[in-house]
Amino acid sequence: MGTLLLVAVMAGSVLAALLFRWAKLPLWPLTGGLVGAAAVNLSFGLAVEVPGVVALLAQLVIGAAIGASIGPExxxxxxxxVAPGTLAVVVVLGAGLAFGWLFAALGLLEPAESVFSLMPGGVAEMVAAAVALGYDGAVVIGAHIVRLFTVIWSVPLFLWAAEKIYRRWIQPPETPGP
Structure with a gap:
């Protein structure tokens, strides 16, 4: 029965990913897969866990795909x-902590769950850390899914704006040819 449920969740992931591809949504394999798996799980009240070996293989494939894209350049x-990247990480971590504490102070989330929910990083790692420390992983993953979708789906808009700003105010003017 467990294998059948896993197949159903995976089929939902594939179907949603294909739908997201058809709709031309950014990062359709990731976002479609997440939405499809969640929709099947929630629709049927399932609690399907991907076997550890399958999750490990998926992480290895994803890591290899990313690693293969890195070249000498x-x-x-x-x-x-290195300096601007470090500054960006420090700012994002500070913002995550600040908003985490604010959400906890407003009573929206428990303090630790709030901080885990708003920290940048891998969803699996943040959820695993929260669960290992005895906090509600469902709250953490819910907040991360909202964060991921917001970032992924808004990237095209931000890239468009960054390109316009760069061309208008940053890029040096072209010098006329001879």
């Missing part, structure tokens, strides 16, 4: 991006 650019 990345290391050449690293010196240029």
């Amino acid at each position: 990345i290391f050449r650019h690293f010196a240029r991006i």
